[in-house]
Amino acid sequence: MGSILCRMQEKGLAAMIYAASVPQPGRPNEDCFFIGRIAGAPLAAAFDGQGNAEGAARKAARQLDRLYTESQGRLDWMKAARLLDSHLLGANKSTMVAASLAGDALSICAVGDSRAYLVRDGQANILTEGASKQQLGSGSVRPLTTQFGAQDRDVVLLMTDGAWIRFSLYQLSQTVMKNLMSLPELPNSILKQVAKGGICDDMTVVAIVVRRN
Numbered sequence: 761m762g763s764i765l766c767r768m769q770e771k772g773l774a775a776m777i778y779a780a781s782v783p784q785p786g787r788p789n790e791d792c793f794f795i796g797r798i799a800g801a802p803l804a805a806a807f808d809g810q811g812n813a814e815g816a817a818r819k820a821a822r823q824l825d826r827l828y829t830e831s832q833g834r835l836d837w838m839k840a841a842r843l844l845d846s847h848l849l850g851a852n853k854s855t856m857v858a859a860s861l862a863g864d865a866l867s868i869c870a871v872g873d874s875r876a877y878l879v880r881d882g883q884a885n886i887l888t889e890g891a892s893k894q895q896l897g898s899g900s901v902r903p904l905t906t907q908f909g910a911q912d913r914d915v916v917l918l919m920t921d922g923a924w925i926r927f928s929l930y931q932l933s934q935t936v937m938k939n940l941m942s943l944p945e946l947p948n949s950i951l952k953q954v955a956k957g958g959i960c961d962d963m964t965v966v967a968i969v970v971r972r973n
Contacts, residue, residue, distance in 0.1 A: 772972050772973045773910065773971070773972055774970070774971045775802040775861045775969070775970055775971075776969045776971065777966065777969075778943065778944050778947055778966070778967045778969070779793045779795065779804065779965065779966040779967070780948045780951055780964070781793060781962070781965075782951055782964075784959055784960065785959060789962050790808065790816075790817055791806065791808050791817055791920050791922070791964040792806075792809070792817045792818050792821050792964070793806045793807070794807075794821040794825060795966075796825075796828045798828070798829075798832060798833035800833065801832070801861075801862065802860065802861045802968070803828060803833065803835070803860040803861075804918060804968055805824055805857065805858035805859075805918065805966075806857050806965075807856050807920075808855040808874050808920040808921060808922075808962065808964070809854040810854065811852035816848055816853060816896075816897060819848060819851060820844050820847070820854045820856060820896055823843070824844060824856075827840050827843060827844075833860075835860060837869035837905045838903055838905055841871055841896070842901065842903070845896050845898065845899060845900075845901040846899075848897030849897055850897075852897065853895035853896060853897035855871060855895050855896070855920065855921075856871045856872065857870045857888060857918045857919070857920075858918070859916050859918060859968055861910060861970070864909055864910050865907050865909060865910065866907065866908055866909075866910045866916065867905065867907045868887050868904075868905065868906045869903050870891040870905075871892070871895060871903050871904075872891070872892075872893060872896070873921050874888075874920045874921060875887075875891075875918075875919050875921075876888045876916060876919075877916070877917040878908075878914060879915040879932065879933050880913075882937055883933055884929040884932045884936070885929070888906075891904040912971060912972035913969075913970065915936050915943075915946075915968070915970075916970075917965060917966070917967055918964075918965070918966040918967075918968070920961075920962065921961065922954070922959075922960070922961030923951060923954055923964060925961075926954050926957060927950075927953075927954070931953075932950075935949060935950055935953065946967045947965035947967050950965045951963050951965060
């Protein structure tokens with residue numbers, strides 16, 4: 761599991777990011793996640809690749825790291841998604857779901873069927889409803905982007921399909937509420953619940969927790 765604390769001094773916000781990923785038993789993990797570490801510009805992304813021989817998810821994550829660094833953390837998500845799409849052309853494909861915090865605005869970008877959820881005041885909602893099924897590397901992505909005002913105690917979850925497919929919105933919100941005192945363990949807690957039914961796909965969960973100082 762990886763974690764990082766990024767503080768937004770100008771707005772008094774802090775974003776804490778926690779992540780966990782597990783493969784199918786006996787197989788290499790085709791998922792991966794990326795956590796951006798530039799102070800004042802926290803970012804996280806989860807990728808679900810097709811065909812580990814090409815390492816599509818890891819290739820996409822490395823390129824996102826490069827774009828993030830070159831932009832000093834201020835990515836244009838529409839442009840970034842299209843550049844990642846071009847970068848994977850000729851390789852295997854990958855989904856991406858990502859979130860970044862700038863000031864008090866949270867921006868979401870989704871390509872493919874990985875999902876982002878917002879849990880606020882005990883209620884869970886899907887942030888990526890209507891995202892296209894086309895993946896990075898298809899050459900014709902139509903990234904879904906959205907932005908909203910972040911609030912103290914918001915929890916944003918980025919999940920690949922192996923993790924989200926067995927959760928209802930109610931179950932997801934209840935899991936978050938039960939882990940409010942141990943948020944660093946939230947991604948692992950979600951993965952353990954999914955694994956009770958057997959692990960039939962790689963699973964990745966990234967939790968972004970917003971706090972006002």
